[in-house]
Amino acid sequence: MPPAGKKKKRKKKSVKAKTVKVSPWAALGLAAGFLLVLFLIVHRCEGGEGAVHGAKVPPGVWRYGIDLSHHNGGKVVWDSLYVMTDQNRRTVRDPYSAKDIKPVSFVFIKATEGANLKDPDFKKLWNEAGRSSLRRGAYHFFRSSKDGETQARNFISTVGDLRVKDLPPVLDIETIHKGCGKELLNQRALQWLKAVESHYGKKPAVYASSSFIKSYLSKEITSNYPIWVAHYGKDKPGYEDWVWWQFTDKAVVKGVPGEVDLSVMKAE
Numbered sequence: 396m397p398p399a400g401k402k403k404k405r406k407k408k409s410v411k412a413k414t415v416k417v418s419p420w421a422a423l424g425l426a427a428g429f430l431l432v433l434f435l436i437v438h439r440c441e442g443g444e445g446a447v448h449g450a451k452v453p454p455g456v457w458r459y460g461i462d463l464s465h466h467n468g469g470k471v472v473w474d475s476l477y478v479m480t481d482q483n484r485r486t487v488r489d490p491y492s493a494k495d496i497k498p499v500s501f502v503f504i505k506a507t508e509g510a511n512l513k514d515p516d517f518k519k520l521w522n523e524a525g526r527s528s529l530r531r532g533a534y535h536f537f538r539s540s541k542d543g544e545t546q547a548r549n550f551i552s553t554v555g556d557l558r559v560k561d562l563p564p565v566l567d568i569e570t571i572h573k574g575c576g577k578e579l580l581n582q583r584a585l586q587w588l589k590a591v592e593s594h595y596g597k598k599p600a601v602y603a604s605s606s607f608i609k610s611y612l613s614k615e616i617t618s619n620y621p622i623w624v625a626h627y628g629k630d631k632p633g634y635e636d637w638v639w640w641q642f643t644d645k646a647v648v649k650g651v652p653g654e655v656d657l658s659v660m661k662a663e
Contacts, residue, residue, distance in 0.1 A: 449486035449647030464505035469652030532562025543586025605633035
C-alpha cells in the first residue's frame with residue numbers, strides 16, 4: 396500500500412490515432428467540390444455574370460441608353476454594352492439567363508455642375524464614348540442658387556465642340572435651393588438653355604423628374620425644349636410628352652460595373 400496521504404499514480408493509456416483511408420477518387424471529388432463552392436462564393440461576391448439581377452424593363456419596344464459620371468467607377472467596356480433581360484423583363488448579367496438582348500445605343504455623360512465644378516471623369520468617358528459606335532451627349536447638373544449664364548460658360552468650356560451626331564446638351568434640374576422661388580428657378584434655367592443653344596446652334600434638352608416638371612417648370616421650358624423625364628418603378632412615366640425616359644437607377648448592364656441609370660427612347 397502507498398504511504399498515508401499519497402495517492403497511487405495511475406498509468407495513462409496511450410490512445411493511438413486512427414488513420415482513415417480515403418481513395419484517390421474520393422479525395423479528388425472532395426477537392427473539386429470545395430473548389431466549386433469557393434468559386435461560387437467568390438463569383439457572387441464579385442458580382443459575377445450569373446449572380447446579378449437588376450431593375451425590370453417596362454413593356455415596349457425600346458432603344459436603350461445609359462448615363463455615366465465619376466460615381467459609376469470602374470472600367471466601361473464600350474464595345475460590349477448590352478441590356479439583357481430575362482423572362483420577367485429583369486435586367487441580368489448572365490447571357491444564358493437572358494430571353495432578350497439589345498445593344499445600348501446612346502449614353503449621356505455628366506460634364507459639369509453649378510458655376511465651377513467639373514466631373515473628374517468627364518474627359519475620359521467623353522473621349523471613350525466618342526470612339527465607340529454610341530451616340531453621346533453631355534449634361535450639366537443645375538444649381539438654382541447660381542446664375543444661369545455662368546453655369547452655361549462652365550459647361551461650354553468643359554465640353555468644347557460637339558459633333559453633328561452628338562446628342563443635344565442636357566440641363567439636369569433636380570433641386571431648388573432654399574429661398575429660391577419658381578420664377579427665379581425658371582429664369583436661371585432659361586438663361587442656361589438660351590446661352591447653350593446660341594453657342595451650339597442646337598436646342599438643349601431638360602432632364603427632371605415627372606413631379607418636378609409638374610411642380611416647378613414653366614410652359615416656356617416644357618413646350619420649347621425636349622424632355623428627358625425620370626420616373627421609376629412604373630410601366631409609364633407620369634409626364635407624357637417625353638423624348639427619353641429614365642426608368643431606373645438600379646439596372647445591370649453588360650459592360651458597366653455595378654448598377655447604372657437606364658433610359659429608353661421609343662424605337663423608330
